[in-house]
Amino acid sequence: MMKPILFALWIFGSLTLLNAQQQTDSIAPLYQKQNEVKLNGILLLLGSAEASYERNLNDESSVGISFLVPYDKEFMQPSINYYVAPYYRVFFGKKYAAGFFVEGFAMLNSSEREKEITPNDGYFYTEEKTVTDLAVGIGLGGKWVTKSGFVFELINGIGRNLFNTDYDDPNIVGKFGFNLGYRF
Template sequence: MKKITLLLLLFITTISIAQEKEEQYPQDINKKHEVKLNILGALAFEWIDVSYEYLINDESSFGVGALVGLDNNKNIDEYRKFSLTPFYRRYFSNKFARGFFIEGFGMLHSYENNNSNYYDDYSNNYISYGNDDTKTEFAIGISVGGKFISKKGFTTEIYLGLGRNLGGDSSSVEVVGRGGISLGYRF
C-alpha cells in the first residue's frame, strides 16, 4: 500500500510540475514560427530586412531573410541592393529556442560595383571613368547573437556576423556583413 501511495504522489507531482512549466512559458507551447523585422537596418541603412524562422526543436531552427536596399543616395552603404539569406541556428539555453545562438548562413546578394569611380578632392565630386555595374554573388558565413521572448510571444534579437564571397573577380566585394536588432512575433 505504501508503494502505491508513493507512486501516486510521484505521478501527481510530475503532472503538476509539467502544468506549471506550461503556465510559466506559454510562448513555447506549440509555437514553431517567427516573423521579424530588422529595425536597425530600416533606421540606419535604409534597408527593408524581414525574416522568417521555423523552430525545429528547443535547440535549433532554420529560416530565411530577405533584404532590399532603399538608399538611392548611396550615403551609408553604397553596395548592398538585395540579399536572400537562408540560415540555420543552434541555441545554447535550457529554454525553448532562445538565449545565445550561433548561426551559419548563406547569402545570395546583389550590389553595385562602382570601382570605376573615385573622389576628386579638388572638385568635391565623384568622377566616373567607366560604367557602374551590378554584381550578384554568393557568400557563406557565421553569426552570433541572442534572442529574448516575452510571455506574449514578442521577440527581440541582436546578432552580428561575417561572411566571405565565393568566387568573384578582383573587383568583387570579398567580405559581407550580417547583423541587426530585430523585433518580431512567435506564433
C-alpha cells in the same frame, strides 16, 4: 489494516501527481512555439527593410531566411539591390530556442559594383555593373523571448562573396541587426 490504507493513499497520490505532470507537459507555453517573424529595426533607420522568418526545429536549433530590400540607396554602401539569406542557428541558452547562438548563413546578394579597366593605351576608366553573388559566413548573437511571444534579438555576422571578386568593392558582406518580432 493500516498498511493497505497507506498503500492505497500512496497509489492515489502517485496517480494524481502523474496526471498533473501530464497536463502541464501537454500545455506548451507561447514562447515554445515553432514560428517567428521579425523586422530589423536598425536597418529600417538606415534605409532598408529586412524581414525574417524563422522555424524552431527543437530547443537548441532553428532554420530561417532573411530578405533585405533598400528603400533609400544613399545610406547603403556599396549599393545593395537586395539579398536573400538562409541561415541555421545553434542555441546555447536554457530556454527553448533562445539565448546565445552561433549562426551559419549563405547570402544571395545583388549590388552595384565598380571595376577599373586599363586598356593598352594606358588610360583607365571605371565600369559600373550590377553583380549578383553568393556569400557564405558566420554570425553570433543573442535572442530573448517573453512568455507572451515577443522576440528581441541582436545579431552580428560576416561573410565573403565567392564569385565576381575582380571588382573593386569589398567582397565582404555583413549581417547585423536589432530584430524585433513575434513567436507563434
